[in-house]
Amino acid sequence: MxxxxxxxxxxxxxxxxxxxxxxxxxxxxxxxxxxxxxxxxxxxxxxxxxxxxxxxxxxxxxxxxAAWTPDFFTQVTKPEGIPNGGVWNAIVGTFVIGLIATLVTVPLGLLVGLGLAQFEGKLAGVVRFAADVMTGVPSILIGIFGYIALVTRFGYSGLAGAFAIGLIMLPIMIRAGETAIRGVPPQLQEAGIALGARKFIVTRRVVLPAALPGIITGSLLAVARGIGETAPLLLTIFGTQFFNSNPTKPMEALPLVIYNYSSQPYSDLVQIAWGAALLLMMAVLVLNIGSRVLAGFLQRERQ
Amino acid sequence: MSVVGIPQQDGGSRRGRTSPRFSLPDGWYRVLLVASAAVFAALVIWFLVAIAIKAQPAFSTLGFSWIVQKTWNPNLQQFGLLPFILGTLETTAIAMFLAVPIGLGAAIALAYLVPHRVRLVLGTAVELLAAVPSVVYGLWGVVALAPLFRQYVEPFLSSAFGWTGLFNGPNLGVGLILAGTILFIMVLPTMVAVSRDVLATVPTEQVEGALAVGATRGQVLRKVVIPGARTGLLGAFTLATGRALGETVAVALVIGNSNYIAHSLKSPAATLPSLLINNFGEASGTELSALFGAGLVLLVIGLTVNSIARILVRRAEGSELGSASVLVP
The missing domain is CATH 1.20.5 (Single alpha-helices involved in coiled-coils or other helix-helix interfaces)
Structure with a gap:
């Protein structure tokens, strides 16, 4: 027991x-x-x-x-074997094409974004979905479209490139604009309308200023995406070794220089490709980081 | 209220007096917005119709079977797309084979394991990397990675996995495996950024509830967080797949561009986009139509994959509007 x-x-x-x-x-x-x-x-x-x-x-x-020499920034692209080539014509080309695309795309995208944010309905749903899907369409197809729409009629030109790049930026701008505008508290709009202001005035004086940080961020991100695209430009601006700031003629652009030089057997051309790659990467990163910093700054300014 | 109170007061009264106020009646304002939306819609429709119309002659002269034929030889009027469709699928498969586990693991680490301060920095860095132009990845791939693959990676794969028969043939550096690897690196930022956002939407209560009944951290992540974010993760994978399918210049630089069906992962090959970019400049006649046809095939694949991805991501984020994921291209 x-x-x-x-x-x-x-x-x-x-x-x-x-x-x-x-x-x-x-x-x-x-x-x-x-x-x-x-x-x-x-x-x-x-x-x-x-x-x-x-x-x-x-x-x-x-x-x-290592490629960033004075010649790199001041000379035009030169064929293999000729020393002291640069990318000045490509810098100008990327700038002009990016500028034209931005000037058209940002206002248009913003208007469409406003429409999506302020009017509901089947049409808005379809447009929104189209914008979402267009952001993922292979960029080479946008290039082919630019070729069909403009190059077959008017020849290779900087404008055709800007058209293609703009079409890549547009859906991004639309959705970024809509997101920014939806972020504005609805009470602000309602207060404006209650005071008897027209919707247009409320939008211009109340909604757009309040949504400005988001709109700027979205625009800069769209530009950053646009200037880095290569495939659409290959099919639309053709590339040229001469200096040209006239967008109705074939132009050179930084992504094109990188693409064309990267598989060359000449080491000085590959060197220039690296220099152009660094320049393009820095431009894109500066636009990206700048948009974040600027948005944060504007946000703080308000409060 | 303070958000707009001040700018409205000083800006509004001063400007109002000096310049005549530009305004639109509600009706006209609405017309302006609908017209801009119509411009965008028209561009999209024009885009779809233009490619379809240009591709039509290829279908009327060659029928439909050319899409799945094996030989691309413009001199003999043979325009089989099978090598390029296979090349597209194979490179994408290699990229996703690497990107799904690594991207998911990295996203989990970023969303739940990394200390808060590091998380912000690392998260921003990943989003920035998604913006690096694809041609830069291509340049890096062909100059820096191709020699490494030729000397080290491909001999290693051949000796370790040669028995599978997937790694026969000479070590060239460029080829399917390098293209797949570059695509993997390129889609990774998209994948990690979207997956991280989706993982963060799993309700904290569910995570805490699981911890409260004694689940370990690993169990919570595997059995609560991942299943909870399933739809959105699937959307992130599909989004990345769409990107890999359509990538053009980086692939064209590293795949070796061969018009024949690859017999080994080390073989040079070509994808639909690389076919287009390499041949578009010189093509004419039926070949040009066939290239437009290849573009149409790519368009159908791309639209399908992207539509699925968008629907999944939207459903996961619980709103029809989608969200910041649009800012991560």
Whole structure:
């Protein structure tokens, strides 16, 4: 009798409890181990994702900075074998094409975005979906469209390039504009309308100023996306080795220089491609970072 | 209220007196907005119709079977698209094979594991990387990565996985595997940024509830967070797939551009976009129509994939409007 109660090992209840605890312990240990493994794998994948991306940037910077000589910025592109080539004509081309595309796309995209934000209905739904899908359409197809629409009639020109680039920027601008305008508290609009102002005045005086940070961010992001596109330009502006600031003629552009020079066997041309890549990458990153900084600044200014 | 109160007061009264106020009646304002939307809609329709019309002669002279024929030889009037369709699918498959696990793991780490301050910096960096022009990735691929692949990666793959028969043939550097890898690196930022946003929408209550009943962190992530964000993750994958399918210049630079069906992952190949970019300049006659036809095939694939992606992402974000994911191209 005493043996049964004093010896804990022979108590069936205690024995079961101990067994349960052992199993639970093992389960917790196992689950913790699996959890650790899972989390470590996630960390490793994060590292795997970040390393090549950093490698691209560092590599471009290291290779590109060597190409940034005075000639690089002041001379036009020259055929292989002729030294001291630059990308001045490509810089001008990218600037002119980007400017034209921006001047048309930003107001038009903003108006469509306003319409999507202020009027509901089937049409708005269709337009919104079309804009979303158009942002993902392969850019080469936009280039083919630019070729069909303009090049077959008027020949290769900077304007055809601006048309194609604008068509890539437009859906981005539309959706960014809509998002920015929807971010304006509806009470502001309602207050304006309650004061008897027309919708147009309310939009111009109340909604657009309030949505300005978002609109600027969206525009800069659209521009950054537009000037980096290569495939549409290859089919529309053709490229030229001469300086040309007239957008009705074939033009050169930075992405074209990179593409055309990158598979050349001449090391000085590849060098120029790296310089152009660094320049283009810096322009895109500055636009991106600038848009964030500017948006944050405007937001703070308001408060 | 303070948001617009001040600019409206000084701007409104001063400008109001000096210049005549430009205004539009509500009706005309509405007309202006509808007209701009109509311009956009017309451009989209023109885009779709123009490519279809230009592709039509190819279908009327060659029928429909040319799309799946094996030989592309313009001199013999043979315009089979099969090598390019396969090339597109193979490069995309390689890219997604790498991007799905790595992108998902990185997104989970970014959304739940990384300390808060690092998260902001790293998140912004990833979004910035999505903006690096594709031609820069292409240049990096052909100059920096191709020699590495020729000397190290491809010999290693051949010796380690040669028994699968997927890695026969010489080590060239350029080819399917390099194109797939470049695409993987290019779609990664999109994938991580969208997945992270979607993962962050899983309700905190569900996460805390699971932790409260004794689930480990790994269990919460695997059994609560990932299933909860399933639709949106699928949308992110599809979005990345769409990007990989349509990428042109980076692929054209690193794939080696061969018009034959690849027999090994190391072989040079071509995709629909790289076919277009390489041949468009010199083509004429039936070849040009066939290229427009290839464009139409690419358009159908691209529209389908993107529509699916957008519907999934919208459903996951719980609103018909979508959200910031549009800003991550």
């Amino acid at each position: 005493s043996a049964m109660t004093l010896d804990p090992l022979s108590d069936p209840i205690l024995e079961r409890r101990q067994k349960i605890q052992e199993i639970a312990q093992a389960s917790v240990g196992r689950r913790k181990a699996y959890s650790k493994i899972f989390i470590v794998v996630c960390w490793v994948f994060l590292a795997l994702a970040v390393v090549p991306l950093i490698a691209v940037i560092v590599y471009t910077f290291a290779k590109g900075i």
